[in-house]
Amino acid sequence: MTWNNGYVSDVSYPVTFYAEQSPAHLGFACMLSGHEPVALDKPFTYFELGCGHGLTSNVMAATHPHARFFASDFNPAHIVNARELAEAANLENMVFLEESFEDLAAGKITDLPQFDFVSMYGIYSWVSAANRRHIVDFLKRYLKPGGIVFINYNAMPGWSAASTLHRLARLHADLHPNGSAEQIDQARDFVERLRNTGARFFTANNSLAPYLEWFNDSDRNYRAHEYLNQDSGALYYADVVREMAGAKLDYAGSAHLFTNFPELHLTPDQRRLLETIEHGVLRETARDCILNNSMRQDVYVRGVRRLSPARLATWMGKTGLALSRPYVPGTVKFEAVGDDNEGMNLLYTSVLDALAKRPHRLSELAALPAFEGLHASALLKVASMLVEFDRVAPYFVQTAAIDPAPAHRLNMELARLSETSDEYKVLASPLLGSGTTAGLIQRLVYPFAAQLGKDLDVETIARYIDSVVEAQGAPLMRNGQPIESAEERHEEIRNTVRAIIAMRLPIWQQHGALGDCTPLLCTAE
DSSP states (O other): OOTTTTSOOSSOOOOOOOGGGSHHHHHHHHHHTTBOOOOOSSOOEEEEESOTTOHHHHHHHHHOTTSEEEEEOSOHHHHHHHHHHHHHTTOTTEEEEOOOHHHHHTTOSTTOOOEEEEEESSOTTTSOHHHHHHHHHHHHHHEEEEEEEEEEEEBTTTTHHHHHHHHHHHHHHHTOOSOHHHHHHHHHHHHHHHHHTTOHHHHHOGGGHHHHHHHHHSOHHHHHHHHSOTTOOOBOHHHHHHHHHTTTOEEEEESSGGGGSGGGTSOHHHHHHHHTOOOHHHHHHHHHHHHTOSEEEEEEESSOOBOOHHHHHHHHHHEEEEESSOOOTTOOOOOOTTSOHHHHHHHHHHHHHHHHHSOEEHHHHHTSGGGTTOOHHHHHHHHHHHHHTTSEEEEEOOSSOOOOHHHHHHHHHHHHHTTTOSOOOEEEETTTTEEEEOOHHHHHHHHHHHHHTTOOOHHHHHHHHHHHHHHHTOOOEETTEEOOSHHHHHHHHHHHHHHIIIIIHHHHHHHTTTSSOOHHHHSOO
8 A cells, every 4th residue: 555545645735725624613503504714703612624735724824823723734835835935924822733544643743732623625425435534533532512514525416417527537536657647638538538429428417517627627637636535535415424424513503604594505395395304314415315415515513502592693793704806886686596585785885885895794794774674584584695705705703802913914915925825825814813815917916015004106016017927927817818919918906906906905905914903803802
């Protein structure tokens, strides 16, 4: 048995950030599903299993300097990158470990604390059954009572057609041992040749279309990690519930927030059918059949505690929403299955108009005229949809000043790395205790905004960014097409810089992401 235990290790996993793993998002998911979250206004502990290059954990550590963060990965190339980023930002509360799930579960790291949060992204259905048992043993050993676990996995029945793509790619790779990068390209070409013969598997499975498009177009390193691991597959919700029970974990809800409200994603007939099913596991499996779920993002708790109406009201006073991207009035409309879309869109607009001025606590938003006479669940539904579509992000109100300096240092390092690479696509937000997606030009503008405030010279910034883009050799796109001429490219960059200063800078200021304190961050409650 090799050290990688059948997992792809000869090509690096892409650098990724997932806001779903943030303590605020997980606590908010618990609230929406009616369960007690973990308080974030006092020191807490967090562990990420299978952290890859560690970007998510580094962002979380930078935005929670009062907490302790640990993360592990078995790939030494990933860990050295993660540590270098943490060291460059001087994140003293971040520890990266090069360890297997087996050694972690066995307690071979003797100084690990008990954890309030354990998260894993892209791990559970991509590893062997033995490694899943090690993960459960780790949770049993180290998760605190009341602790929260985030786990996502390829899910049945929606992944059933894609499972054949995985088997074809794996069988083809076994016969062509040329390294994972070449293997996945060769497997893609083989699948395409098979498809072009008119093979009935492809013509009879309409649900394959998005997987085939992704299989052909996505980053090949990502495809290799998705399709070439020996033990990758998909799991039924019932399987995961049973395995998590081995660590005394109960299912608490979905990190896909809007799916915690059946009226937002199910028809009346579908809801009525599910209401007749008393058995929770069967009911959730039936929902997966209705939705043809191919991936689940689940939240588990060790010792679920239901929220009373009084406790929910207390948490609504401790939880808030802030814009995560610029908002132009009149541009946001959503449609939900079986709901009053016109009425709901009035509520969306009311919330976004308020957040355009400043972040608000949920208790403040509930007092808006649009919510008069409505149950608290109306606001929670609106919040879940706005978070799901990346219009807003949740945050937990801190009772003491947050030091924004670690996040500021991390953002400066992310901006520096962006001079040579477009991998680190996030900026840390002290207010959110998380990060927000940031394109290359945004990250390159950031140091000017952080150091100069509003005294920004657009032309100087644009010339600098133009030189970076040219050195990286990646085409600058407009309306899906590459910009060919240097003059047009410079004009596009200049216009983008102006837009960032006008629309993104206010959001960075609200988030405390520029290194200076916002009132929400610096004033004790």
